Amino acid sequence: MSENKETEKSEDFRSGYVAVIGRPNVGKSTLINALVGEKVSITSKKPQTTRDRIMGVLTTDNAQYLFVDTPGFQTKHSSELLARMNQSVRSSLSDVDAVVMVIEATGWRPEDQVVLNLLSKDAKNVILAINKTDEVKESEAMLPLIKEAMEKFPFADVVPVSAEKTRQLDVLLDVIRKYLPEGDKLYEDDIYTDKSPRFLAAEIIREKAFRLLGDELPYGVAVMIDKWEETDDQARIFATLLVNRESHKGIVIGEKGAKLREISRLAREDISKMLGKNVYLEVWVRVRKGWGDDAQVLKSLGY
Numbered sequence: 001m002s003e004n005k006e007t008e009k010s011e012d013f014r015s016g017y018v019a020v021i022g023r024p025n026v027g028k029s030t031l032i033n034a035l036v037g038e039k040v041s042i043t044s045k046k047p048q049t050t051r052d053r054i055m056g057v058l059t060t061d062n063a064q065y066l067f068v069d070t071p072g073f074q075t076k077h078s079s080e081l082l083a084r085m086n087q088s089v090r091s092s093l094s095d096v097d098a099v100v101m102v103i104e105a106t107g108w109r110p111e112d113q114v115v116l117n118l119l120s121k122d123a124k125n126v127i128l129a130i131n132k133t134d135e136v137k138e139s140e141a142m143l144p145l146i147k148e149a150m151e152k153f154p155f156a157d158v159v160p161v162s163a164e165k166t167r168q169l170d171v172l173l174d175v176i177r178k179y180l181p182e183g184d185k186l187y188e189d190d191i192y193t194d195k196s197p198r199f200l201a202a203e204i205i206r207e208k209a210f211r212l213l214g215d216e217l218p219y220g221v222a223v224m225i226d227k228w229e230e231t232d233d234q235a236r237i238f239a240t241l242l243v244n245r246e247s248h249k250g251i252v253i254g255e256k257g258a259k260l261r262e263i264s265r266l267a268r269e270d271i272s273k274m275l276g277k278n279v280y281l282e283v284w285v286r287v288r289k290g291w292g293d294d295a296q297v298l299k300s301l302g303y
């Protein structure tokens with residue numbers, strides 16, 4: 001009898017890949033971090049924060065969700081980096097069990113249509129997550145938006161959420177679970193991402209640069225980890241912040257080095273939290289002209 005129950009339980013466990021797509025800045029990475037409960041993917045007010053596909057893993061009693069964060073899909077600007085970012089969105093759509101397309105509660109935008117065009121007409125298991133519901137006053141305002149979206153694509157389900165206020169995330173998880181196949185865990189319970197601490201540390205530094213620098217500059221910034229020495233209670237990390245232009249170097253460093261110090265301080269705090277140990281962090285700034293179009297540099301950066 002008890003054996004039967006066991007079998008039943010394991011049959012009921014579901015696991016699968018869920019791609020999260022959407023135009024830049026709709027809150028894809030914030031949503032994944034909130035669902036996973038760990039900071040897997042960096043976020044900022046500026047579009048095009050995410051450059052890679054990054055997996056966030058959530059394991060519950062009855063499911064394992066393998067969320068794939070993707071760069072915001074856009075067609076306005078072009079560079080080798082952006083082309084690769086878009087390509088990584090396309091490739092993350094193949095071989096997933098479900099897709100969560102994220103839009104904003106404030107309304108459907110032409111850029112959302114561009115994202116929709118990536119999906120084949122008969123794509124199944126596409127869930128629409130209407131994010132940032134905390135930004136609209138009346139929940140009834142959502143009804144016309146849901147109607148409009150359903151006219152554009154036969155979404156399997158629609159769930160209004162707020163990633164930032166963690167509203168309705170349990171509902172979204174239940175909905176996604178319906179579309180996952182029965183199957184065992186692919187990762188141990190305590191794994192929450194497929195990325196290495198080294199990669200995450202570089203991303204954290206990039207996040208601080210993104211948040212602290214003005215509007216244009218962040219797009220010309222990349223981070224490389226040059227050296228990583230770790231003991232049980234300390235990590236010593238040496239990183240380079242690559243910029244596109246000589247004139248950007250001074251801006252990143254700031255007056256008397258203040259900007260760079262602030263970027264490093266904030267990054268060190270977060271990396272220390274992530275590793276659960278003391279962190280010594282040194283960040284240098286180097287000019288590498290046109291790295292965003294340099295295939296070799298992009299490859300070494302992992303893009």
Ligand SMILES: Nc1nc2c(ncn2[C@@H]2O[C@H](COP(=O)(O)OP(=O)(O)OP(=O)(O)O)[C@@H](O)[C@H]2O)c(=O)[nH]1
Pocket residue numbers: 022023024025026027028029030031042043044045046047048049050051070071072073131132133134135161162163164165
């Ligand atoms: N008010 C509100 N803001 C949100 C919510 N979710 C995300 N944001 C904000 O939206 C901005 C963009 O969030 P990200 O998670 O970086 O967006 P993204 O879609 O991953 O962006 P890209 O990686 O650039 O494509 C950040 O400033 C977030 O704090 C939400 O539910 N409510």
Ligand SMILES: [Mg+2]
Pocket residue numbers: 028029030041042043049050069070071072
């Ligand atoms: Mg993102």
